[in-house]
Amino acid sequence: MRIHILTTGGTIEKVYVEQHGAVANLEDKIERYLGRLRLPDTEIDTTRLMNKDSLEMTDEDRALILEAVRARLDAPIVITHGTDTMVETGLYLKRSLGELKFPIILTGAMTPLGFESSDGLQNLTESFLAARIAAPGIYVVMHNHVFPVDRVKKDRERAQFVSLD
Amino acid sequence: MRIHILTTGGTIEKVYVEQHGAVANLEDKIERYLGRLRLPDTEIDTTRLMNKDSLEMTDEDRALILEAVRARLDAPIVITHGTDTMVETGLYLKRSLGELKFPIILTGAMTPLGFESSDGLQNLTESFLAARIAAPGIYVVMHNHVFPVDRVKKDRERAQFVSLD
């Protein structure tokens, strides 16, 4: 089975920059951490689209994501993305795409991959399982939840996503 | 949402014993590692049934597991178990139980939780997601796969489960 990954940056890929004492989107981290998962009989095909804080994503960036998704509708897709505008991107994809044959999963993290208490590897793990077994549709997958993208919002204070239902 | 966990031992819970230079089932490890996962809005209820290498499980042990499962059919169940007889226990549950309302997930690990390259936390993470979204039935969940228990076997040489299909 094949799963496409599109990486766009966000907290999940941030690194700590010692010279500035702050985190930033400077390196691609997804593939390095995927190497920690066992995914036998799964062909992973990773495309790095950009490496941005999602608050800085432009309309052009979202058009680029849409184009990349359209070219990969033959298999499930996992998109790693900043959490602040993850739902916005997901809704844009939903408006732009017709009926799907496979699930499209948006995921990210509240704390960068590799930092203590990071949720990044958990969310990647869950996203790959959801990519394999969820019904066609567009979802936000984090923290043991699979939210349809039109029924979810980020709760910044609690650092999690919550259902609109 | 509620998820029951039943722990029975197996490689996933083994610890390294310095005095003997070998691994053994001496401590309960599942709850400690579950503390590393973010499971908001999920009520986890853990029951430690035994802590055994699954090659040493007896008919009485399996009867005990069945009894514990029967008492918890009101919600999904995750059973942590040694991989050598995981399928045998799953098939016994399938023969003994009638129609299910929720999934029952068997999982474990090829390398103990906390050892380098361990697949334990990945398998637990996947099992909790499968417990939430899989159809009712009995499954082995490991390495990004959700196998119906009557269509899977362990491939010891490759250290993974493979489909009988």
Place this chain on the structure above:
Amino acid sequence: MRIHILTTGGTIEKVYVEQHGAVANLEDKIERYLGRLRLPDTEIDTTRLMNKDSLEMTDEDRALILEAVRARLDAPIVITHGTDTMVETGLYLKRSLGELKFPIILTGAMTPLGFESSDGLQNLTESFLAARIAAPGIYVVMHNHVFPVDRVKKDRERAQFVSLD
């Protein structure tokens, strides 16, 4: 043998704050990470003096550190401290204290404890060994170096300390 620890904050103790996407001195981390070291026959006695970025340390803060050091000259002392003004604090201690019977070690980290590629636990480990075997004096200990405090400066660009010799 007894070793005193005085904690003052700095990068080594910073945590990632999910609501702000930035690191800050909010929690005491030293004792938690010391629990990962094996220190048999060593009595560790930890005192939390403050939890500050060292660029924000005041003269009063340094007077407090000096007072705490003066009260513990009966055994080696390890002081965890931000790297930006670590040398300044060390030189102040050197000017203020007379002859010593035990070493006083200043240490910290370029990346917080528990973040990927952190040097924090390495530096703590080295500091405890230097506390045990170095000659009386005041030192900066990091990255496999033991620098006398009057012969060292931070090289911010290379994220390390370098000898003035």
Place this chain on the structure above:
Amino acid sequence: MRIHILTTGGTIEKVYVEQHGAVANLEDKIERYLGRLRLPDTEIDTTRLMNKDSLEMTDEDRALILEAVRARLDAPIVITHGTDTMVETGLYLKRSLGELKFPIILTGAMTPLGFESSDGLQNLTESFLAARIAAPGIYVVMHNHVFPVDRVKKDRERAQFVSLD
């Protein structure tokens, strides 16, 4: 500064073998874990001599270690070694070598590198610091202790080394 490393196996380098559910000396691990330490201005030169449980070391193996040490007396040496016969090897080196110009450090671990609660990286970190600052001589370095090799023995029950003094 230069530090020589000689690796010989022992628990510190053992890996978990999934097909057998046991640990064994099959891979060289020291260099991989040294990559986690920051050692600026230190030239590390690693030589893999063998990869054996130290209970299986022969007289020929010890002669090989002695020969390798003799060829590297121009700088400090760190020898990674199984704990069971570490003292025996150290005493043999002491009997065979004359006056030294640099320290020779024997180290190892009670739990393999990368396993939860491993003391391996702590012991390597301490050994490199001792290699830099200890007086010429032959030592066992572990758990924040620097033991002269003729005044130490392993306490198997407590999984540590203890002084003969």
